Amino acid sequence: MTTTNFQPRVFSGVQPTGNLHLGNYLGAIQKFVALQNDYECIYCVVDLHAITVAQDPLELKRTIREVAAAFIAAGVDPAKNIIFNQSQVSAHAELAWVLGCTARIGWLNRMTQFKEKAGKHTEQVSVGLYTYPVLMAADILAYKATHVPVGEDQKQHLELARDIAQKFNNDFAASIAANGHGEAFFPQPEPLIQGAATRVMSLRDGSKKMSKSDPSDASRINLTDDADTIAAKVRKAKTDPEPLPLEIAGLEGRPEADNLVGIYAALAGVPKERVLAEFGGGQFSGFKNALVDVAVDKLGPIGGEMKRLVTEPDAIDAILKSGAERADAIARPILGAVKDIVGFVR
Numbered sequence: 001m002t003t004t005n006f007q008p009r010v011f012s013g014v015q016p017t018g019n020l021h022l023g024n025y026l027g028a029i030q031k032f033v034a035l036q037n038d039y040e041c042i043y044c045v046v047d048l049h050a051i052t053v054a055q056d057p058l059e060l061k062r063t064i065r066e067v068a069a070a071f072i073a074a075g076v077d078p079a080k081n082i083i084f085n086q087s088q089v090s091a092h093a094e095l096a097w098v099l100g101c102t103a104r105i106g107w108l109n110r111m112t113q114f115k116e117k118a119g120k121h122t123e124q125v126s127v128g129l130y131t132y133p134v135l136m137a138a139d140i141l142a143y144k145a146t147h148v149p150v151g152e153d154q155k156q157h158l159e160l161a162r163d164i165a166q167k168f169n170n171d172f173a174a175s176i177a178a179n180g181h182g183e184a185f186f187p188q189p190e191p192l193i194q195g196a197a198t199r200v201m202s203l204r205d206g207s208k209k210m211s212k213s214d215p216s217d218a219s220r221i222n223l224t225d226d227a228d229t230i231a232a233k234v235r236k237a238k239t240d241p242e243p244l245p246l247e248i249a250g251l252e253g254r255p256e257a258d259n260l261v262g263i264y265a266a267l268a269g270v271p272k273e274r275v276l277a278e279f280g281g282g283q284f285s286g287f288k289n290a291l292v293d294v295a296v297d298k299l300g301p302i303g304g305e306m307k308r309l310v311t312e313p314d315a316i317d318a319i320l321k322s323g324a325e326r327a328d329a330i331a332r333p334i335l336g337a338v339k340d341i342v343g344f345v346r
């Protein structure tokens with residue numbers, strides 16, 4: 001069963017864990033903006049996911065609003081699309097329980113992000129961190145979403161969501177049919193992982209992903225960085241001694257060069273080939289100046305608007321509340337149907 005029998009619908013989420021960065025923008029938020037013209041889109045600030053690791057409650061409120069502000073500042077229209085925070089729609093947590101009874105422990109044991117995050121402390125981390133990908137599947141399936149724009153690092157979680165959807169459809173096939181839902185209740189959500197920067201790497205180390213939790217602020221460009229900070233970070237970004245190559249093949253084995261070329265391409269909206277046609281053969285210093293210009297051009301207004309929006313928390317809260325009501329109106333009947341299929345009395 002593919003997504004084709006289902007009404008197209010986009011869902012994606014971003015954790016409110018502070019330090020929204022260029023990777024979040026290029027891997028996800030920039031695509032949210034592009035998709036809004038062609039799809040019904042639901043964009044979620046996933047606060048339930050955030051508390052899988054300890055959060056300061058006051059800081060969490062601030063970062064929830066900041067992520068919503070980032071969506072809007074980047075160009076997501078909150079009137080046309082649904083923007084809300086996850087904890088305001090109880091269907092996420094309720095469906096996660098049902099899907100947790102569908103998912104297998106062996107499947108979760110294979111999740112590489114859990115292994116990275118838990119490190120050696122697998123016995124000490126929260127149960128929530130372990131079952132995190134089940135909640136993520138529930139986020140998507142609560143809306144029968146068919147398309148999920150994410151960065152490369154979420155690919156495995158999306159595969160798990162597809163497996164869970166498939167197993168639910170198989171396990172309950174007879175009940176799904178008996179309740180009038182045909183052959184499949186859930187779609188197979190498709191990851192949208194496209195473009196020149198699906199995995200933006202640290203500016204200090206081309207082998208590490210750009211991340212909110214990297215202790216070095218110089219490793220990432222934050223969406224709220226001002227022009228001088230962006231310029232300083234790009235100029236300090238690690239490179240290698242060779243000039244930029246003329247062809248894509250020449251980026252092989254040069255992770256820092258590849259990363260900067262990918263960032264430029266994604267920000268400028270051109271293929272990497274075009275970037276190399278313009279800058280190949282030249283030194284990094286000239287290319288970095290051009291990269292600063294394109295980064296400041298693109299990110300400056302977004303950061304400025306984010307800072308303005310967060311000074312009006314009541315306005316953001318009103319958007320989140322109205323978004324939650326609209327999200328709930330879609331998810332509630334789907335959750336009700338799941339209850340019928342599973343055999344609950346309601």
Ligand code: TYM
Nearest residue numbers: 012013014015023024027028046136150151198199200210
């Ligand atoms: P999160 O909050 O870590 O990241 C938000 C989005 O940014 C992308 N991303 C990157 N893309 C390119 N390069 C990078 N260095 C980079 N770092 C982050 C992520 O892939 C993501 O798209 N589990 C998710 C949130 C989530 C979700 C969902 C996403 C919860 N439920 C349902 C989609 C659908 C996460 O932790 O993203």
